[in-house]
Amino acid sequence: MGGTGLSPPDGDNIPAPVRFRPELGPAAGRPLRWPGALRYRDFRLLWLGQLFALSGFWMQSVAQGWLVLELSDSPLLLGIVSAAANIPIFLLSLLGGAVADRVDRARLVVATRSVLAALTALLALLVSLKLITVPVFVGLVGLMGVVWAFDIPARQSLIPALVPRRALQDAVALNSAVANGTRIVAPALAGVLVGLIGTAGVYWLTSACYLGLVWMAAKIRPRRPDAPDPPVRTTVWQDAIGGLGYIWSNRPVFSLLLLSLIPSVFGMAFVPLVPVFARDILRVGAGGLGLLYGASGAGALLGSVAVAFVGTRLPRGPVLLASGLAFSLAVVGFALVSHFGLALLALTAAGFTQALFQTLNTGLALGATPAAYQGRVMSIYMLTWGLQSLGSLLAGALADRVGAPLAVALIGVLSFGFVTAVWAASRPLRRLK
Incomplete structure (x- = not known):
């Protein structure tokens, strides 16, 4: 991915870990703390948002493959749809990284995920109304690829701004864990849901998952401003x-x-x-x-x-x-x-x-x-x-x-x-x- 654009902040600039007191359980009345990098409020919000968004992404992957087979029996179309999503990422990733270095990254994540939620909802509506066609489907997937080219660098480069340097490795590991963990559960769930509510229903659910990240990212307020680096020549x-x-x-x-x-x-x-x-x-x-x-x-x-x-x-x-x-x-x-x-x-x-x-x-x-x-x-x-x-x-x-x-x-x-x-x-x- 592109560079972060920010040096990992010092611990003094990070909000204190949030403590809470459970109402029930043997440890009631004793302050508990979130483990590792999840102690830091803003990273925890991003991580929970990632849990929603990546679950949606993997469910969408299953629905997408099944919808392609419903629209056409051509294996070539499966490759074309994948190319429609990946070519914009290939062409625009450097530009996406540059934009992430120049704007508030949390707000950029809110913007990109809002657009992805809207595009996914539009796709769900077209499938529900049986108006979806192969060209429209490929076009919508291509538009999602354009948005992903800006979304991925923004999410990755936001992490170092939310935790102190000593917790950065743990934050990266937690980010990887949620990506691979959702990759296990979400596709299996989506496979069952396709049989129960159809591909349109899975796309509606995916749109809601993307809005989960929008909701969480909108709450991120790091005490160290997520500001761009000084201008370079x-x-x-x-x-x-x-x-x-x-x-x-x-x-x-x-x-x-x-x-x-x-x-x-x-x-x-x-x-x-x-x-x-x-x-x-x-x-x-x-x-x-x-x-x-x-x-x-x-x-x-x-x-x-x-x-x-x-x-x-x-x-x-x-x-x-x-x-x-x-x-x-x-x-x-x-x-x-x-x-x-x-x-x-x-x-x-x-x-x-x-x-x-x-x-x-x-x-x-x-x-x-x-x-x-x-x-x-x-x-x-x-x-x-x-x-x-x-x-x-x-x-x-x-x-x-x-x-x-x-x-x-x-x-x-x-x-x-x-x-x-x-x-x-x-x-x-x-x-x-």
Whole structure:
């Protein structure tokens, strides 16, 4: 992501942790405190808002995939819809980061999430009235992608302004935990709800979830003003070019950036095709689709936790290679199975290894980058994540010609070969400890 634009505030500038007295329970009358970074009111508001918003996002992902199959049986359309959301993120992420550095980020989150809630409600209305068409659907998803390009940098760069420096790592971990935790529960819930209230009902619920973040973000009042940095003489585009030059000159970071393309262009390209597997191959319906997404999320949550173990006990370089190769094999395994239980196991493994690989990759890149370039390096990483649309289009086109299982298997093989080639060609990667 883009840089924060703010240095983490000192503890003296943060509101005191809120204490409360429960009315019931053995500890009644004794002051209790929220754990970790949740002690800080403004971060707690953002975290709770994220709980609403990310639950809505994952429910929307299930409804979106199922609606595409209701509108058209073409796997290519699944890739096109994914591309419509990701291409604006790829093109506008640097601009979104620049805007986040120049305005009140909490208010920007209120604005972006209000627009997303409105667009989702419009989509729900069109589906309810049976007026939705493929071009309108793709257009609305594309508009959401434009808003996400501004929303994501704003939310990520708001975190350091809400906690003291000593609590920043805990805040980032809690933010990651809520992302992966909702990825487990929300898709499974959405799969059940699609069968009960239809895709339109899930979209209405998603809109309400987005308003939950609007409500929470509107209450954020950090004592340290979330103000822009002093004006600089360079533009965001000049800074971006400078960041590209730095990455090109730093071979370890450049190699890590190449490796980061794996979950974007290759590995995660199979995700838009999961609804095809749920309906046509595994024959488990919308409820099973939610469980498939939930299995991937459970693996990702475990992978995020595993990073802490790896960082202190194992050499990170070899683990990075092993996780990248294992992720590729898990994708191939998912493509080849026809039993629902084995598919759940394969997606759990894919989620675990993908989260381990991506988190290690990002951490190693930050560790090899001086502070002056970290923001730009992360914004360029965000550009690579936007390249997922290319992989989705490739997967959709292949699935149209050779079927979803063979297409996903080929993607896994390409991913395995890419990891091996980059690792073999990069001496700095092989020296990572």
